[in-house]
Amino acid sequence: MYVILFYDxxxxxxxxxxxxxxxxxxVEKYLPRVQFSVFEGEIxxxxxKKLAAILQxxxxxxxxxxxxxxxxxxxxxxxxxxxxxxxxxxxx
Amino acid sequence: xxxxxxxxxxxxxxxxRRQDNNIYFxxxxxxxxxxxxxxxxxxxxxxxxxLAKVDMDSYTxxxxxxxxxxxxxxxxxxxxxxxxxxxxxxxxxxxxxVLLQQLRSFDDEIKRSYIxxxxxxxxxxxxALNCKKYGVKFDTAPHISALEAAKTIPEIMAVEGSFQKxxxxxxxxxxTDQKSFKFTVRSKRPPADKINSFISYxxxxxxxxxxxxxxxxxxxxxxxxxxxPNYRSLSLHLDLAEIFKPILGDTLIFSMLNKKEITAxxxxxxxxxxxxxxxAVQKIEMKMISKLTDQIEAGGQKLTWRQIIRREANRLKxxxxxxxxxxxxxxx
Numbered sequence: 001m002y003v004i005l006f007y008d009x010x011x012x013x014x015x016x017x018x019x020x021x022x023x024x025x026x027v028e029k030y031l032p033r034v035q036f037s038v039f040e041g042e043i044x045x046x047x048x049k050k051l052a053a054i055l056q057x058x059x060x061x062x063x064x065x066x067x068x069x070x071x072x073x074x075x076x077x078x079x080x081x082x083x084x085x086x087x088x089x090x091x092x
Numbered sequence: 093x094x095x096x097x098x099x100x101x102x103x104x105x106x107x108x109r110r111q112d113n114n115i116y117f118x119x120x121x122x123x124x125x126x127x128x129x130x131x132x133x134x135x136x137x138x139x140x141x142x143l144a145k146v147d148m149d150s151y152t153x154x155x156x157x158x159x160x161x162x163x164x165x166x167x168x169x170x171x172x173x174x175x176x177x178x179x180x181x182x183x184x185x186x187x188x189x190v191l192l193q194q195l196r197s198f199d200d201e202i203k204r205s206y207i208x209x210x211x212x213x214x215x216x217x218x219x220a221l222n223c224k225k226y227g228v229k230f231d232t233a234p235h236i237s238a239l240e241a242a243k244t245i246p247e248i249m250a251v252e253g254s255f256q257k258x259x260x261x262x263x264x265x266x267x268t269d270q271k272s273f274k275f276t277v278r279s280k281r282p283p284a285d286k287i288n289s290f291i292s293y294x295x296x297x298x299x300x301x302x303x304x305x306x307x308x309x310x311x312x313x314x315x316x317x318x319x320x321p322n323y324r325s326l327s328l329h330l331d332l333a334e335i336f337k338p339i340l341g342d343t344l345i346f347s348m349l350n351k352k353e354i355t356a357x358x359x360x361x362x363x364x365x366x367x368x369x370x371x372a373v374q375k376i377e378m379k380m381i382s383k384l385t386d387q388i389e390a391g392g393q394k395l396t397w398r399q400i401i402r403r404e405a406n407r408l409k410x411x412x413x414x415x416x417x418x419x420x421x422x423x424x
Contacts, residue, residue, distance in 0.1 A: 025112050030135045042096040047135055090381070091101045091374055092117050092130050 001048060002071040004040040005031060010063040019058050023066075026054045034086055097381045097398070098138040103370045107147040110155045134159050139304060143170060143373065162307070164300050169282065169367050172296050177307060190310040193413045198315050201244075207411065207418060208245055208318040211334050212252050214420030218338040219259050221423065226266045226346065230259070248318070263287075267349050273356075282365050286356065289366040290349075294341040295333070297380060302336065303329040305402045311409055332408070336401060339423045344379055353379075390421075 005027060012018040030051045031039035043051070048070070055066055071077065102108075106119040107126075115132040132140075134155075139162045156163065157178035165173045197203045216232055216239070223230040235255045242248045256278075263275045273287045283289040306313045306329055316327030318334065348354045358372035368376070387394045395403065404421050411418035 025114070028112075028131050028133060029114055030133050032133055032136070033131060041133070041136060042098075043136060090096065090099070090377070091103055092106075092119065092132075 001043055001045055002041070002074055003031060003043050003048065004038070004069040004071075005066065006038045007066040008037065008064065010060075015060060015063060017060070019060060019064070022058050023055065023064075026051065026058065096136070097384050098136060099141060099381070100132055100137050100139070101141045101143065101373070101377055102146055103143050103373060105145040108152055109149070110152045113155070115152070115156070134161070137161055139164065141300075142166060144168065162304050166296075169365050170293055170296075170373075171282070172300070175300070175303070186312065187310045190409060190413060191312050194312055194315050197412045198317065204317050205243065205245060205248065207408070208248050208331075209239055209242065210418055210420050211318050211331055212239055212248055214422055215252070215334045215338065216255055217422050218335065219255075219342070222338050222342055222346075223259075223262055223266070225343075228262050228265045230262060245318070252318075266346055269349055269352070269355075271356075273349055286359050286366060289359070289368075290345055290354070291341075293368065293376070294345060294380075295337060298333050298337055298341050299329050301384065301398065302332040302401055302405075305398060306332065306405050308402060309405045309409060311405060311412075332401065332405060335404060335420055336397075340380075340383055340397060344376075344383060348376070348379060 007023065007027075009020040009023055011020070027039050030043055030047055032041045034040050052068075059066060102117065104119050106117055109116050109118065114134050115137075117130045117132060118126045119128045119130070121127045138160075140156075141164045143166045145168065153163075153176060156176070160178055162178070163176035165175065167173050197207070213236065216235055220230050220232045235251060238251050239248065242251055260275055260278055264270065267273050267275070267287075273290075275287050276285070278291070279285075279288050280292060283292045303313060303326065311328060313326045313328045316329075316331045319327040319330045353375060354372060358369055358375075360367050360369055384397045387396050388400070390400055390403070400421065407416075407418060410416045
């Protein structure tokens with residue numbers, strides 16, 4: 001299962017609990033980072049459920065927004081990169 | 093976009109460290125100063141291959157062990173150095189019964205030669221199918237009949253050796269680029285020419301895949317059947333790899349050389365030792381991963397190649413423990 005995830009987390013001045021770091025750390029454990037708030041990569045179905053549950057808990061529903069696209073197959077997709085490609089998840 | 097096999101390759105010198113319960117990789121330049129930092133998602137990695145000089149502390153290794161991540165460590169010349177297998181409940185709670193049965197079947201002359209003969213038979217058949225695919229004539233009948241006549245392990249090894257020599261001679265008919273990849277003689281430690289170093293690299297990779305699949309079953313990789321468990325610490329994965337080397341490794345070598353994806357420029361020679369450049373390693377590994385994640389039909393199920401290797405190990409276990417007839421995997 002292939003996943004593209006991106007989020008906008010509102011800064012600390014609008015709410016008492018700053019959850020940006022907690023959400024970032026949770027996602028970083030499951031998906032490789034492509035841009036500052038964009039993650040994409042292969043993930044297992046079970047891992048995806050775990051991640052979604054963590055995000056459900058950490059997210060403040062009124063202010064934050066997290067959007068996830070899931071793909072079962074990438075047959076109809078084409079990934080075009082202009083400039084630097086930071087998603088070299090296999091090699092370092 | 094590639095499919096991931098849940099492996100990660102480290103090709104540049106750097107440092108692995110633990111931070112935020114996650115693994116960070118700091119890439120070094122020549123003066124040991126950090127140029128880039130990358131986060132490896134711990135839940136999306138099963139194995140890490142280290143092919144460069146990497147600093148690591150025991151704190152990081154303990155964290156990797158907690159998360160069941162296998163480390164394979166290679167020398168700068170891409171020869172296998174060893175692996176770090178996590179000591180978790182998964183690896184310790186091995187069944188004593190299976191170990192005892194494995195020892196007994198090893199001591200049992202008849203059963204041991206039965207398993208060894210079957211592995212060699214499947215190896216010969218898979219090699220012959222490879223030749224057939226590339227339109228090269230190869231007669232296996234004398235080898236198969238010699239194999240059936242062989243009683244002891246040294247005799248089986250002798251059949252296998254003489255067959256392998258003939259098979260490698262056929263490579264000159266399959267590979268088109270004869271100028272830089274002519275096969276003369278198989279040489280190891282270190283490989284003497286480019287084709288030998290290519291074979292060695294791909295074989296090492298398949299050994300490691302087989303080893304990590306054996307660790308997931310209850311078998312003990314220290315006791316092999318075809319290969320004598322002499323001074324090498326592990327030998328069962330060599331047996332298992334005999335079946336899959338022709339299917340996964342040799343076809344990869346043929347197709348990459350014939351499509352000119354690997355040419356003579358992809359090798360670096362230094363003081364008589366030959367190694368791949370980092371770009372060539374990336375090219376080979378991309379091919380290897382797409383091969384390992386390929387699904388094929390086997391026994392009414394769709395399985396990836398990794399699952400097929402594991403199924404083969406479980407069949408071997410069944411033969412050892414329950415005296416079930418063992419039949420190796422022949423790729424049609």
